[in-house]
Amino acid sequence: MIVIGAGLGGLALANGLRGTGVDVAVYERDASPAIRGQGYRLHLGDLGIDALASVLAPERWAAFLAAAHTPKPRFVRLDPALRVLEEHDFGGRHLSVDRQELRDTLLADVKGLVTYGKRLIAFEAEAGHVTACFDDGTTATGDVLVGADGVGSAVRRQHLPHARVVGTGLTQLYGKIPRESAEDLDHVFSAVTGPRHRVVGIALTRDYATFSFSARAEDLPPEPHLLRSLVMEMTYGWHPRIRQMITEWYDVFPLALRTSVPIAPWDTTRVTLLGDAAHAMSPAGGAGANLALRDAAGLAAALAGDRPLIAELRSYEREMIDSGFAAVRASAADGARILGQDPLPAGHEADPVT
Structure with a gap:
């Protein structure tokens, strides 16, 4: 075969x-x-x-x-001020x-x-x-x-x-942040959803936390060196914790979602x-x-x-x-x-x- x-x-x-x-x-x-x-x-x-x-x-x-x-077996969606908008308990096993x-x-x-x-x-x-x-x-x-x-x-x-x-019309930026920056967000997935469908995703592993940012593809430039500064602009006024996580973001790469x-x-x-x-x-x-x-x-x-x-x-x-x-x-x-x-x-x- x-x-x-x-x-x-x-x-x-x-x-x-x-x-x-x-x-x-x-x-x-x-x-x-x-x-x-x-x-x-x-x-x-x-x-x-x-x-x-x-x-x-x-x-x-x-x-x-x-x-x-x-992780804890739930999905949590928050607003940019980190107020909980919805929670879903999945039950079952999760890794x-x-x-x-x-x-x-x-x-x-x-x-x-x-x-x-x-x-x-x-x-x-x-x-x-x-x-x-x-x-x-x-x-x-x-x-x-x-x-x-x-x-x-x-x-x-x-x-x-x-x-x-x-294409889905979306680009997602994947990267990591130190685990300790998100210890209290240890769910299957936590999504912080802001205006114009700009979304931060956070999930812990044993050694680090993933930190992603998704937006409409037309809102994100192809030049990698501009991505962090643009994400900072797009999250202006969001909770200081999210802004701090962006400064800690490393090994970031973009992916067009299909x-x-x-x-x-x-x-x-x-x-x-x-x-x-x-x-x-x-x-x-x-x-x-x-x-x-x-x-x-x-x-x-x-x-x-x-x-x-x-x-x-x-x-x-x-x-x-x-x-x-x-x-x-x-x-x-x-x-x-x-x-x-x-x-x-x-x-x-x-x-x-x-």
Whole structure:
């Protein structure tokens, strides 16, 4: 089996297939696992926790769980004066983890299966197998090809050319602040919402707190050196604590937020998708990493099943499509309400692929 992409979903899938008799080869376009920033804190709820526990070796899972941070299970929205506007108690289990630590954990037992510097340019599907073609002229052949290559998926572009990924109209600035600056805001997520949908997001991990700022893309310049001063201008008159956090902000980078547009189920073949390659979404719902891990665990179970391969893949895809696109819609609704995200465009859900 060929997996394109060594992000969270692709590595979780490789872990889930260890010892099942399924041969796995993972191909990653980056030259190494540390060549670019992947973001900071991730939230895992029941769905992601169960999926991660199911794919990791027991001792690896125990070590990861012991090092993870457990926030209070609630979402809190405040105004710029830090008065509480709404609170939601989620219940259940929640972990706040560092993305790189999670990726390192997922890589530890499967690093020998990953080849770096392999950018997919096309695939060729024939009876009984699929061949991946890379930009260095090499190829790889397997009985299944999995696109775990993120929001810009090369696999999706060829496999589902009618599937769209669109901008949300928002840019989010991600960074860190010292943990002690936000100790009393130790929730799953705290959002400080101001005029014109300008939003500060705060969440703690074991070692630091993430601090994000989102606004309409047209309000934020592309020049990184201007971002901090502009955020200070946009938060003029906000509570002094927020202003102080901005002065402590470090390792800041901008990200244009994008989302998939839901489509109808497609015919199942030996090419499939997982995670953001299938259903990228606004971060407003905090569901992306959880769904990628759930997809990986579900696909691992399907590939190790005893039914005919296409039947197993079809069962996996129906669940992945239904729950993935439901989360896309829910995240878009939350993104519109809290962040000022553009409405989700109409898709092609009434036009299934036949």
